[in-house]
Amino acid sequence: MAIATINPTTGETEQEFEPHTAEEVERRIARAQDAFAALKDTTFARRAEWLRRAADLLDAEVDSTARMLVVEMGKPIAQAEAEVRKSAKGLRFYADHAEGFLADEPLADPAAVGAAKAWTRYEPLGPVLAVMPWNFPIWQALRFAAPALAAGNTGLLKHASNVPRTALYLDALFARAGFPEGAFQALLVGSDAVNAVIEDPRVKAVTLTGSEPAGRSVAAAAGAAIKKTVLELGGSDPFVVLPSADLDAAVETAVKARTINNGQSCIASKRFIVHADVYDEFARRFAEATAALVVGDPLDPGTDVGPLATESGRDDLAELVDDAVAKGAEVLAGGGAPDRAGWFYTPTVLAGLSEDARIVQEEAFGPVAALYRAEDAEEAVRIANQTPFGLSSSVWTTDAEEQARFVRRLDAGAVFVNGMTVSFPELPFGGVKNSGYGRELAAAGIREFTNLKTVWQG
Numbered sequence: 001m002a003i004a005t006i007n008p009t010t011g012e013t014e015q016e017f018e019p020h021t022a023e024e025v026e027r028r029i030a031r032a033q034d035a036f037a038a039l040k041d042t043t044f045a046r047r048a049e050w051l052r053r054a055a056d057l058l059d060a061e062v063d064s065t066a067r068m069l070v071v072e073m074g075k076p077i078a079q080a081e082a083e084v085r086k087s088a089k090g091l092r093f094y095a096d097h098a099e100g101f102l103a104d105e106p107l108a109d110p111a112a113v114g115a116a117k118a119w120t121r122y123e124p125l126g127p128v129l130a131v132m133p134w135n136f137p138i139w140q141a142l143r144f145a146a147p148a149l150a151a152g153n154t155g156l157l158k159h160a161s162n163v164p165r166t167a168l169y170l171d172a173l174f175a176r177a178g179f180p181e182g183a184f185q186a187l188l189v190g191s192d193a194v195n196a197v198i199e200d201p202r203v204k205a206v207t208l209t210g211s212e213p214a215g216r217s218v219a220a221a222a223g224a225a226i227k228k229t230v231l232e233l234g235g236s237d238p239f240v241v242l243p244s245a246d247l248d249a250a251v252e253t254a255v256k257a258r259t260i261n262n263g264q265s266c267i268a269s270k271r272f273i274v275h276a277d278v279y280d281e282f283a284r285r286f287a288e289a290t291a292a293l294v295v296g297d298p299l300d301p302g303t304d305v306g307p308l309a310t311e312s313g314r315d316d317l318a319e320l321v322d323d324a325v326a327k328g329a330e331v332l333a334g335g336g337a338p339d340r341a342g343w344f345y346t347p348t349v350l351a352g353l354s355e356d357a358r359i360v361q362e363e364a365f366g367p368v369a370a371l372y373r374a375e376d377a378e379e380a381v382r383i384a385n386q387t388p389f390g391l392s393s394s395v396w397t398t399d400a401e402e403q404a405r406f407v408r409r410l411d412a413g414a415v416f417v418n419g420m421t422v423s424f425p426e427l428p429f430g431g432v433k434n435s436g437y438g439r440e441l442a443a444a445g446i447r448e449f450t451n452l453k454t455v456w457q458g
Contacts, residue, residue: 003161003188008074008307009297009342017164020188025197031182032127032154033202038180040124040152044099047150054177055091058084058138065138065169067299072163073134073309074343075261076298087142093425094446098150101443102450117457122450124152125228126204129197131218133210134160134309135264140209141170143423145184147446149174155184156203158194162310195221205229205449209266212434230438230448232266232430234363235391237421238384239269240406242377243277245396249418251285254369257394257420259293259347262306263367264313266435267392267421270364273372273383283371287332287349290369295344307343308366314343317366324350324357324370332371361387377402385411390433392421413439 005014020028039047058065066080075083107118130144141157148155159167171186187197191214198206198221205228208218215233222229239257241250257269274282298306308314318337325331334348347367353360359370374380384393393412397403407415413431414421423429423441430439438448 003164003190005072005165006162006310007071007342008309008311009071009299011311011342014071015165017188019190019193022193022196025187025189025193028156028182028185028187029127029197029200029202032156032185035180035182036124036126036152036154039149039154039183042152044102044150047152048095048098050174050178051091051095051146051150054173054179055088055095057173057176058088058091068165068169069137070298070306072165073137074298074307076303076306078301079261080298083136083139087138090139090143090425090441091146094146094150097443098147098446101446102151113456115456115458117455119455121453121455122151122447123453125449125451127154127156127202128449129156129158129194129203129206131158131194131206131208131210131214132160134163135261135266137163137166138170139423141166143425143429143440143445144207145170145174146425147441148449149179149183151446151450153204153449154182156197157184157186158189158197159186161190164188191217194218198222198227199225203227207438207440207449208232215436228449230430230440231436232391232438232440233434233436234365234389235266235268235431235435236270236361236363236387236389237267237392237394237412238410239272240374240380240384240393240395240397241272241274241278241282242380242395242397242399242402243275244398244402245278246398246418247278247282247285250396251282251289253394253420254282254286255289255293258369259290259305259367262298262308263347264309264365266363267423269394269421270368271370271372271383271387273374273380275377275380276373276375279373283332283349283351286369286371290347290349291333293347293367295338295346305347305367308345309343311343313365314345317345317364317368320359320362320364321348321350321368324353324359327354327357329353329357334368363389377405381406381409385409388434389431391431391435392416394419394421 069080102122167186174184293304332349334346395406428444
């Protein structure tokens, strides 16, 4: 795939970029190693000061940065602005909390291990490679960069090849904020260059947010090199609606949960599993609200859903829908690509899916919802857990016993009760099964790329 900015609204190439040569990649890894030698010995307070400066830059440049995101990957402008501000919030969160998250932890009774004192401490590892996706090109990268830099690591960013302007913006952001030269750098390379970076002994760990095949490839390379990985992969998150649910709130949230970021989010709700007692009413209202969404220019504030980020992504989504319809699915809303330039797909609701439809097991990365009828709560749990994914989930019920049952039995990294899955700096984020392993954000996220060192003192 060429490294280029291709406007998904028009399909036109805005700018192409020369990939970094092997010699340039070598120089950048060397700079990351040199920067680590300096950064690991700075104080938390100094690193926090630099993180806050980076946050201030994001806030000051929100208009131009958000417009850059829209042109590169097509998200509606209001959502792009929200992403930039959320990223600034994430930087400030780690500026405020990193020192506490990584404070030494003394053993309450050192005599139990025959010591005068015993404690654990967290120490940074060194340069960490981040392989990041295009769908939240600022937030995904900074939710790695903020904790990594706050802990004293350095970062090497291999961003998606269709968001090079964003990669270069991030390349400069931390240097502008005061971090040592080389503390955070972009590598403009294709996926075929990733394994060589992983194998470099100066690179100590890898994190990837992306597809399941990409995760398997990176994990295999890192495993061969005996290096730590964190993987956040695909999701086919269930959105379960039970009879006691507030149906008005559930329908409104369901539409947003399926179409936010033009439906291109790992944690977007994709499978809507509705109890038979409220299925007909939910299905009617959900389909009507989905059909009423405005599809158009993402720079227009009145647009609800913009284009998909890539032509191949739009075509893959269309194939999933066509396969489902060929196998008997009913189209309640949408069902095809509009006749216009760019990589648009009409928001779609499918019902009556057969078990052999690909969309039942595969992730639909775009504004297509799969609707299921469940005869009871037990069947809802079965349908929710039937895919190989386990990223997040949402359940709608006011019954306390049902809430407890679904929190306990859903196979997912998170359960949101009467709410839409959202990532917050304050909460750990990650999945189970084929959705990956490890955690980002909160205290768990900053500790992933540290050495938990045990100290025993006699």
